Amino acid sequence: MASAGAAAAAGGTGLMGLGELQLRRPATRLQWLALACSAGLGLVGVELAWHHPLSGLLALAAWAAVAVLAALFWVKSPVAVLAPLPLVGLAPWTGWVTFEEMDLLVTAAGCGGYLAYAVQLNARDRSPTWRRALVYSPAVLLLIGLMALSALWSIKRGFSDAGGFSFGWFHGYHEAMNSVRNGKAIFLVLVLLPLWTAAAAARPRGFSRGLLLGLVIALAGASAAAAWERLGYTGLIDFSTDYRTTALFWEMHVGGAALDGFLVMTLPFALLALLRTRSPWAFSMGLVIALLAAYACLTTFSRGVYLALPLALVP
Incomplete structure (x- = not known):
């Protein structure tokens, strides 16, 4: 009886479905490289958080919390990065333009995720030997490299046009x-791309669910912010006033279509989640999110959105 109970406990999923938490010494070059990436991202993230204009201590505490969650649930780390994306742009309150809260999310998720991968923190998240990870073709790797080199060259040209490089926390345009x-956007993507590729190989279903959940929550946040903005400035049913919705995408104060692109790229995933769910409660929540997102799309008054959204929904 006792041995059976011990075996059941050892084979269970553990607290909150974490599985068997453990620490192992990195055994491969990839794991050592992941450990180095975790350390580097940790240093960058802590430095950014400590200099946060509103509160360095609060930012550091939030960064550490995200890093811990990303380590415990590294396969589902897209939730931590994507879900708060449309709500964490605090530039109107911080004065930061070069650095953003998104940088804190990426460094925290990368630090925790790469650490979990390096030390094999959760036994459930080890990729089976028979499953092969996604392998990028040489052509794809070449295009990624060329894109990164192009971004670096653009940054260099920008330094020259500004009279040379000089560092500042509050530099303007x-x-x-x-x-x-x-130029930093592609490098933020490249920081997480190997981690998420490994996560998709370790637990494809868990990673897909985390990615889908993160995108749906992000869409809900952006749509709610758009509705809140309309309520405060024009009213929810006033469609005649010349007012363009921006939600909390502060970059749109000089134009652009950040909200437009965000809605078009995330709404199809919300509809996918709506079609896949079997729970009446989840279906109701998904329907509310989809309707709220449709309202946000309508109030952008963007011909690009009106044209791109139907195309994005075509299977």
């Missing part, structure tokens, strides 16, 4: 660090 703001 005409100073050197604005080039970093414009």
